[in-house]
Each structure stands twice: as structure tokens, then as C-alpha cells.
Amino acid sequence: MIRSDxxxxxxxxxxxxxxxxxxxxxxxxxxxxxxxxxxxxxxxLETARRMPGVVVAVGPNELAHLLPKGGGDAERPVFxxxxxxxxxxxxxxxAAETLAQARAAARSVVVRVKAEPAVGEIDExxxxxxxxxxxxxxxVVAHVHARGGDLAGAIADxxxxxxxxxxxxxxxxxxxxxxxxxxxxxxxxxxxxxSTQSPFGxxxxxxxxxxxxPSRVVVEGTWVGGGFGGKAASFLEPYxxxxxxxxxxxxxxxxxxxxxxxxxxxxxxxxxxxxxxxKGGTITGRRVRLLLDSGASLPxxxxxxxxxxxxxLGPYRVGAFEMEGYAVRTNKPPFGPxxxxxxxxxxxxxxxxxxxxxxxxxxxxxxxxxxxxxREGDRTSLGQKVGPFGLVExxxxxxxxxxxWRAESxxxxxxxxxxxxxxxxxxxxxxxxxxxxxDGVTIVQGEREIGSGSVIGxxxxxxxxxxxxxxxxxxxxxxxxxxxxxxxxxFGSRTxxxxxxxxxxGALALLKTLAERTGAPGTVRLRWTNGELAVEGGATAxxxxxxxxxxxRRGGGITTGGRHFGRGGAIDxxxxxxxxxxxxxxxxxxxxxxxxxxxRETGQVTPVRVAAFLDVGVALNRPLVDAQVEGGVxxxxxxxxxxxxxxxxxxxxxxxxLLDYRIPTLAEVPPIHVDAVEGFAGAGPFGAKGVGEPPIxxxxxxxxxxxxxxxxxxxxxxxxxxxxxxxxLKLL
Amino acid sequence: xxxxxxGLTVNGRRRGLDAVPDExxxxxxxxxxxxLTGTKEGCRTGxxxxxxxxxxxxxxxxxxxxxxxxxxxxxxTIEGVAxxxxxxxxxxxxxxxxxLQCGYCTPxxxxxxxxxxxxxxxxxxxxxxxxxxxxxxxxxxxxxxxxRAVATAREGRP
Numbered sequence: 001m002i003r004s005d006x007x008x009x010x011x012x013x014x015x016x017x018x019x020x021x022x023x024x025x026x027x028x029x030x031x032x033x034x035x036x037x038x039x040x041x042x043x044x045l046e047t048a049r050r051m052p053g054v055v056v057a058v059g060p061n062e063l064a065h066l067l068p069k070g071g072g073d074a075e076r077p078v079f080x081x082x083x084x085x086x087x088x089x090x091x092x093x094x095a096a097e098t099l100a101q102a103r104a105a106a107r108s109v110v111v112r113v114k115a116e117p118a119v120g121e122i123d124e125x126x127x128x129x130x131x132x133x134x135x136x137x138x139x140v141v142a143h144v145h146a147r148g149g150d151l152a153g154a155i156a157d158x159x160x161x162x163x164x165x166x167x168x169x170x171x172x173x174x175x176x177x178x179x180x181x182x183x184x185x186x187x188x189x190x191x192x193x194x195s196t197q198s199p200f201g202x203x204x205x206x207x208x209x210x211x212x213x214p215s216r217v218v219v220e221g222t223w224v225g226g227g228f229g230g231k232a233a234s235f236l237e238p239y240x241x242x243x244x245x246x247x248x249x250x251x252x253x254x255x256x257x258x259x260x261x262x263x264x265x266x267x268x269x270x271x272x273x274x275x276x277x278x279k280g281g282t283i284t285g286r287r288v289r290l291l292l293d294s295g296a297s298l299p300x301x302x303x304x305x306x307x308x309x310x311x312x313l314g315p316y317r318v319g320a321f322e323m324e325g326y327a328v329r330t331n332k333p334p335f336g337p338x339x340x341x342x343x344x345x346x347x348x349x350x351x352x353x354x355x356x357x358x359x360x361x362x363x364x365x366x367x368x369x370x371x372x373x374x375r376e377g378d379r380t381s382l383g384q385k386v387g388p389f390g391l392v393e394x395x396x397x398x399x400x401x402x403x404x405w406r407a408e409s410x411x412x413x414x415x416x417x418x419x420x421x422x423x424x425x426x427x428x429x430x431x432x433x434x435x436x437x438x439d440g441v442t443i444v445q446g447e448r449e450i451g452s453g454s455v456i457g458x459x460x461x462x463x464x465x466x467x468x469x470x471x472x473x474x475x476x477x478x479x480x481x482x483x484x485x486x487x488x489x490x491f492g493s494r495t496x497x498x499x500x501x502x503x504x505x506g507a508l509a510l511l512k513t514l515a516e517r518t519g520a521p522g523t524v525r526l527r528w529t530n531g532e533l534a535v536e537g538g539a540t541a542x543x544x545x546x547x548x549x550x551x552x553r554r555g556g557g558i559t560t561g562g563r564h565f566g567r568g569g570a571i572d573x574x575x576x577x578x579x580x581x582x583x584x585x586x587x588x589x590x591x592x593x594x595x596x597x598x599x600r601e602t603g604q605v606t607p608v609r610v611a612a613f614l615d616v617g618v619a620l621n622r623p624l625v626d627a628q629v630e631g632g633v634x635x636x637x638x639x640x641x642x643x644x645x646x647x648x649x650x651x652x653x654x655x656x657x658l659l660d661y662r663i664p665t666l667a668e669v670p671p672i673h674v675d676a677v678e679g680f681a682g683a684g685p686f687g688a689k690g691v692g693e694p695p696i697x698x699x700x701x702x703x704x705x706x707x708x709x710x711x712x713x714x715x716x717x718x719x720x721x722x723x724x725x726x727x728x729l730k731l732l
Numbered sequence: 733x734x735x736x737x738x739g740l741t742v743n744g745r746r747r748g749l750d751a752v753p754d755e756x757x758x759x760x761x762x763x764x765x766x767x768l769t770g771t772k773e774g775c776r777t778g779x780x781x782x783x784x785x786x787x788x789x790x791x792x793x794x795x796x797x798x799x800x801x802x803x804x805x806x807x808x809t810i811e812g813v814a815x816x817x818x819x820x821x822x823x824x825x826x827x828x829x830x831x832l833q834c835g836y837c838t839p840x841x842x843x844x845x846x847x848x849x850x851x852x853x854x855x856x857x858x859x860x861x862x863x864x865x866x867x868x869x870x871x872x873x874x875x876x877x878x879x880r881a882v883a884t885a886r887e888g889r890p
Contacts, residue, residue, distance in 0.1 A: 002830025009835030010823045012770015012810035019769035177836045225836030257775040451834030634874030658779035666875040667866040
């Protein structure tokens with residue numbers, strides 16, 4: 001058996017956020033802003049209130065009566081009182097007996113606004129690089145700037161200075177399950193069942209937005225129909241809760257798939273200037289300048305820019321460097337995380353550039369990377385020491401397979417390698433609770449398994465390995481935030497690497513407790529036979545139940561816990577001129593090799609096969625590792641070839657549907673070969689590194705490099721649609 | 733006047749449609765009226781395939797089907813698949829190959845493959861089956877494990 005959640009999901013039994021129906025529950029609908037920017041003159045809810053089936057209509061004025069001290073975070077009101085900052089921004093909400101009634105009433109709301117000119121694209125504000133002084137511009141949300149070494153000297157002394165400009169477009173998470181939740185407010189408790197990657201993160205954020213103490217908010221997870229970052233923070237929960245509070249009845253709120261695109265927290269476009277100095281075949285300096293569209297994100301809350309920009313230097317020794325970036329506010333929806341936030345688009349830039357540089361120098365692109373690749377003990381440009389890192393091994397394997405594929409394939413095929421790195425977010429903390437009963441060990445969990453297998457596989461594998469038990473002896477029980485131990489959530493590929501450490505400590509604590517009770521010296525061994533747990537000691541085995549105290553017998557077993565509250569990696573702050581940069585935790589290398597066929601008349605790129613080389617540390621569960629890589633590769637191919645939000649003037653999205661925003665189908669994803677590179681231990685239990693996010697990272701670069709290999713043309717914008725490739729081939 | 737029996741037969745059980753308005757979609761009827769939420773609601777525009785059911789044995793997007801339109805028909809949803817021999821073999825193949833992650837598209841794939849395998853004319857090779865599933869979107873698996881499950885299900889078909 002590969003997955004313990006297979007049965008419940010194969011029979012239709014598993015309940016997701018969208019499946020939450022209750023007899024007494026109302027349905028909610030959001031009232032969207034009609035313009036991307038402007039001043040609110042009136043939100044007239046009276047007509048809506050008289051519509052059939054409508055129970056409540058809540059706008060900014062009603063919030064004052066519903067929420068303690070008139071609301072929570074003043075900078076992020078649930079509904080804005082005066083200003084609109086993106087199109088479709090929720091301005092009010094309706095709850096009615098049926099969904100159709102709620103949506104009809106939402107359409108009837110009178111929204112009078114004074115429209116103001118909106119900013120659609122960064123180019124409208126900064127048609128060219130604005131220099132360091134633009135940080136005081138009202139459009140700038142964040143500015144980061146760092147440098148080290150003598151870059152001017154490196155450029156003056158170089159044999160070659162290679163400068164390019166790249167553009168990337170916004171990518172959506174496209175979980176097949178739209179966002180959905182069911183809220184109720186009873187006895188002063190704000191309770192919400194929701195499809196979320198992070199129940200505790202949602203609790204904290206919701207409490208903050210509503211202005212109620214976190215202890216009064218209870219978040220209960222459902223099965224999650226795909227997250228990919230889109231369900232990592234609160235989203236619909238605050239709206240559903242204010243409706244439930246106003247109506248005095250439970251309210252179900254869900255998004256239509258069109259709203260998923262219009263309101264979804266996708267990644268947003270960027271423009272990057274990258275310039276590299278080379279002397280004697282070695283990189284001696286690099287400058288990167290990043291303009292990142294952060295949509296209607298709030299000033300002072302940007303995490304993205306300082307994180308993203310490090311990926312533009314790549315997992316390489318680049319000598320002297322300068323990196324500077326701006327997050328620029330536009331009237332698009334706020335930016336959101338997406339599987340390995342920003343890394344795929346930055347690796348597209350960094351590794352397309354490495355490839356193009358190697359071709360200019362006339363050297364093998366993989367050899368060129370190997371020459372500069374980080375090895376353990378190297379320092380990043382910001383001075384952080386690189387831990388165990390499998391990039392050289394992964395690249396070496398990729399080069400060998402590329403040469404084999406090239407030898408056996410038709411001559412018109414192109415082969416491209418892409419490289420990237422990731423840092424498992426082991427800094428974010430979590431606690432574990434284990435209950436050892438006669439019939440097995442239970443891990444009590446707040447967040448649900450979201451599909452990656454990191455809970456039902458990863459955490460279970462960690463407990464099983466530590467306790468010396470088969471995985472069948474370990475179960476997971478999901479509880480709400482009211483009773484479950486705290487955990488940061490399923491994001492940053494951290495579940496096994498960070499929460500797994502807490503589970504491991506809880507398991508070790510259990511072994512210690514059992515050793516004390518049996519009087520065994522050192523550690524004890526557990527045995528699971530015929531569904532019963534026993535403790536081995538010499539020739540005899542003691543049934544676990546015999547070691548229980550009276551209270552444990554009544555309470556259901558021996559409870560132990562573990563916690564892992566980590567820290568982020570440290571950088572050399574003396575290199576920072578402005579803004580905040582982030583250190584990494586585990587260094588994880590990720591390499592992809594893609595073979596493509598390019599249609600010379602239409603520019604259509606067809607991926608023929610892909611191989612992924614992932615630095616996994618230790619593969620705790622190989623089938624689940626393979627599954628993450630296969631899924632990440634397919635998602636990366638979508639980002640490489642077809643997926644992009646088509647934003648028109650004034651922040652209007654032209655393709656808010658699955659018909660026009662094209663994700664890969666079964667007919668389009670080619671065979672995927674997975675190679676797990678082991679032996680470069682991570683910080684996680686048994687040396688495991690996070691595997692959920694890294695596989696997507698190198699795909700867009702590998703595709704672009706394969707197209708360059710096949711045609712000689714460099715496509716400097718992702719995705720590589722047929723139109724862009726045709727332009728690069730001068731067919732258009 | 734139609735001589736067809738009124739109502740629907742859903743997973744072998746007769747269901748009346750008296751309260752169902754003309755414009756109601758089959759997806760909403762099975763999920764909200766009959767409580768069969770195993771049929772998943774994705775895009776509601778016929779693009780994702782998560783809502784696939786069998787209507788008189790044919791794979792059908794329940795989000796684009798009006799319930800009244802198929803009155804008198806026999807409907808199989810994911811909840812009824814285990815009662816079908818072919819359906820059970822499809823479930824077993826998906827379980828064996830671990831051909832699911834978040835599981836949201838899974839009922840659609842299982843129902844669609846069950847329908848394809850029950851059609852004697854289209855079951856001879858994997859490619860025909862894969863073509864038949866190309867309208868079902870999965871965001872998690874990259875379809876690799878689903879391909880393996882299709883081969884396993886075809887081989888193990890009763």
C-alpha cells in the first residue's frame with residue numbers, strides 16, 4: 001500500500017471544504033469591486049436585503065457592530081471603507097438561503113465609486129530601471145539592495161560581460177478544489193471548517209483581521225483538494241465568519257472557479273536585468289536588478305523580494321555581486337505563494353542566463369555550471385555557509401543522461417538542463433503529540449494531509465522508523481486548533497523536515513518512558529503483532545497496556561510530545577544596504593533535463609521526456625518522493641509552456657477560466673524519469689530534505705535551454721508559448 | 733407524454749425528482765439533494781472532469797447536465813462504484829499504484845475509467861483509455877501514477 005488515505009478518497013467518502021453542507025446553513029456570496037482603483041462613494045445594500053432568500057448583507061458599516069472594537073487590523077479591513085485597490089476586491093457580502101439567491105443579491109448591490117487611474121503593469125511606473133532612489137516612490141512596497149566585492153573592477157577586467165533582460169508572467173496554483181469553508185459563531189467562539197494548508201496560520205490571521213483573540217477562533221481542517229500555496233493563509237474564512245455572526249446561522253462560502261482566478265493569490269509578473277562578468281572562463285561578477293509586480297500587497301508586508309532575489313544569483317559562486325530589487329504595487333490582486341514561491345521564475349532567469357553565457361563562451365552548459373556550482377562548505381554571496389548539497393552529483397548524472405538521450409534521439413531534438421536550489425523552511429516551528437495505545441501509536445495533528453503524503457507518509461514514516469514499528473502501527477488523528485498541538489502548517493516543504501523533528505522527539509520520549517517503566521537499561525524495542533503493541537525485554541514481551549497507569553488506561557494510552565522550534569539561517573548583514581534578505585535552512589539542489597521537439601513553422605514546443613535529479617538527503621518513502629517529483633515536473637512544464645495570467649490594461653485578467661488558462665493534461669505530460677540523489681543529509685529526521693516544492697523549480701529553465709539547444713533561439717520570457725517561440729525564430 | 737419512468741436510478745436506488753427545478757444541474761442534485769458529495773465540484777464549466785458520473789453507462793459531466801434532461805436514466809456516482817466489479821478493479825488499481833494525491837480529481841478519474849472499461853469496444857489498449865481520460869484534469873500527480881493505474885486496471889479487468 002502506497003497511501004493510507006487511498007480508500008477514503010477512492011470511495012468518495014473524504015469530505016473537502018466544498019462538501020460542507022448543513023441543513024441550517026446559509027450560502028454566502030461576495031460583492032466585487034467594479035474598478036481596479038478608486039474611492040468608494042456608496043455601497044447600497046438595501047435592494048439586496050429585500051431580494052428573495054436574503055438573510056443578511058454585510059458591508060464596511062455593518063462590521064463595526066459585528067466585530068469587537070469595530071474590527072481588527074486597520075490596514076487590512078475585512079471590507080474597505082473608502083478605497084478600492086484591485087478589481088473584484090470584496091466590498092461586501094451576502095448570505096441567503098440558496099447560493100443562487102446569494103449571488104443574485106450580490107449582483108444587485110449598488111456600488112458607486114469614483115474611479116481613479118489604475119496601474120496595470122510595472123512598466124507604466126518604471127519604464128526603465130529606476131535606480132536606488134525610487135525606494136521612496138509611493139508605488140514601491142519593498143526595496144532590497146546588497147553587494148559584495150569589487151563588481152566594477154570585475155566588469156572592467158572581464159573578457160566578456162554578458163547582459164540580458166528576462167520577463168516572467170504570473171502563474172496560478174489551480175488546485176482543482178476551489179476555496180470553500182463553513183463558518184459558525186456560537187457562544188463567543190468563531191468556528192470555521194475549511195480546506196486549508198495551515199489551520200493555525202489561518203487562526204492567527206483570521207483573529208488578527210477580525211480583532212478577536214486567537215483563543216476565540218477555532219479552525220478545523222477538512223481534506224484539502226490541492227493547496228500549492230493557495231490555501232496557506234486565511235482567505236474566505238473572515239468573510240464567512242462575519243456573515244455567520246450577522247446571520248446567527250452557519251454560512252457556507254465558496255468561490256466559483258472564475259473567482260479563483262480573479263481573486264486568487266497567484267504569482268505575478270517580473271522583469272529582471274542580469275549581467276555577468278567572465279574572465280578566463282570563470283564568472284568574476286554578477287549584477288541582478290529585479291522589478292517584481294506585487295499586486296495590491298501591502299507595504300511593509302513583503303516577504304517576497306529579498307527571498308526571490310537570492311535565487312537570481314543561482315546556486316553558484318559568482319564572485320563580486322550586486323543585487324537590487326523592488327516590489328512594485330499595482331492594481332492587481334495581492335501576490336500569493338505558489339509551490340516554491342518565486343523560485344521557478346528566478347531559476348528560469350538565472351539558468352537561462354547561465355546556459356546562454358556558456359553557449360557564448362563555447363563551452364558545455366553543464367560543465368560551465370559544474371565549474372561554478374556550490375559545494376558543501378562554500379559560502380553564498382550573502383556569506384552563509386552551504387551545508388551538504390548534492391548539486392554536483394545531480395548535474396553529473398544529468399550530463400551523462402543528456403549525452404545518452406542525445407545519442408539515441410533524432411537530430412532535431414533539443415536537450416536542456418535547468419538548475420535551482422531550495423531551502424526547506426525548517427525554521428518554522430511545530431509540536432507533536434503521540435499517544436501510544438495497545439493497538440498502535442496515534443499522531444495527533446492540526447493540519448490535514450494535503451495530498452503530498454507528508455503527513456500520512458512522511459510523519460508516519462518518521463514515527464515508524466524511530467519506534468522500530470511497521471507503518472501500519474502508526475495512525476494519524478486530525479483535530480481542530482482548539483485541541484491539536486500547534487504547527488506552522490504545510491508549506492515550505494517543511495512538514496517532514498521541521499514537524500518531523502518534533503514527531504521524532506515525541507517518539508524518542510515514548511521509548512524513554514517505556515524504558516523507565518520496564519526498568520530496561522538504555523532503550524527498549526517495540527513489537528507490533530496481531531495488531532497489539534508490546535515492549536520487548538530479553539526473552540519476554542510485555543503488552544503495552546500492562547505499563548499503563550490507571551489514568552492512562554482510562555485516558556487511552558501513554559501520551560508523549562516533542563517540539564521543534566527552529567531558526568532561519570543567518571547571513572552576513574554587513575553586505576546589506578537596504579531591505580531584508582533571508583538566510584536559508586537546508587540547501588536542496590534540484591536539476592531537470594528536458595528533451596523537446598520544436599515545430600519550425602508554428603513555434604509549438606513539445607516536451608518529449610523529462611528527467612529530474614533531486615537532492616533528497618534520504619528518501620524516507622521512495623514512492624511518495626517519486627510522486628512529488630512527477631507532480632512537480634508536470635506543474636513546472638505548465639509554467640514553462642502554457643500557464644500565464646493574461647493581464648490587460650488596468651489590472652483586468654483576460655483568461656479567468658480553465659479553458660483559457662491551460663494546465664497540462666494527461667495527453668501532454670511526457671514520461672518522467674525520477675532520480676533521487678541521496679547522501680547529502682538535510683536537517684530533517686534521518687537526514688531527510690523537503691521534496692514537495694523543489695521539483696518544479698528547474699523546469700522552465702530546462703525547457704528554455706532545450707529550445708535554445710534545438711533552434712539556437714533564446715526565448716527570454718516565460719511561458720514559452722508557441723507565439724513567443726515563433727517570434728524568437730523570426731517566424732512572426 | 734413520455735413513457736419513461738420518472739425520477740432517476742442512482743447507484744441502484746430509485747430517487748424522485750419532484751422538487752427538482754428545470755434548471756438544476758445533475759451535479760447539484762446528487763451532491764446537495766442526495767448528499768452524495770463524492771462527485772466533486774470543480775470548475776462547473778466542463779473543463780476539469782472532477783464531476784464525472786455515468787449516465788446509462790456513458791461518462792457524463794454532471795456540471796453540464798440538467799437533471800430533468802436525463803429523467804428516467806440510471807446514474808452511477810463514485811459512491812456506487814464499489815458495487816460494480818469493474819469499478820472495484822479500478823479502485824484497486826488506483827490504490828495499488830498510489831494514483832492519487834489530494835484526491836479531488838480522483839472520483840472523476842475512477843468513474844470515467846470504470847465507464848471506459850465497461851464499454852467493450854474501447855478497452856483494447858491503454859492509449860484508447862488514456863485518450864478517454866484526457867478531459868480529466870489532475871494537478872498533483874503529473875498523471876504518471878494514473879497512467880500506471882490505467883494499465884493495471886486494464887490488465888486486472890474482470
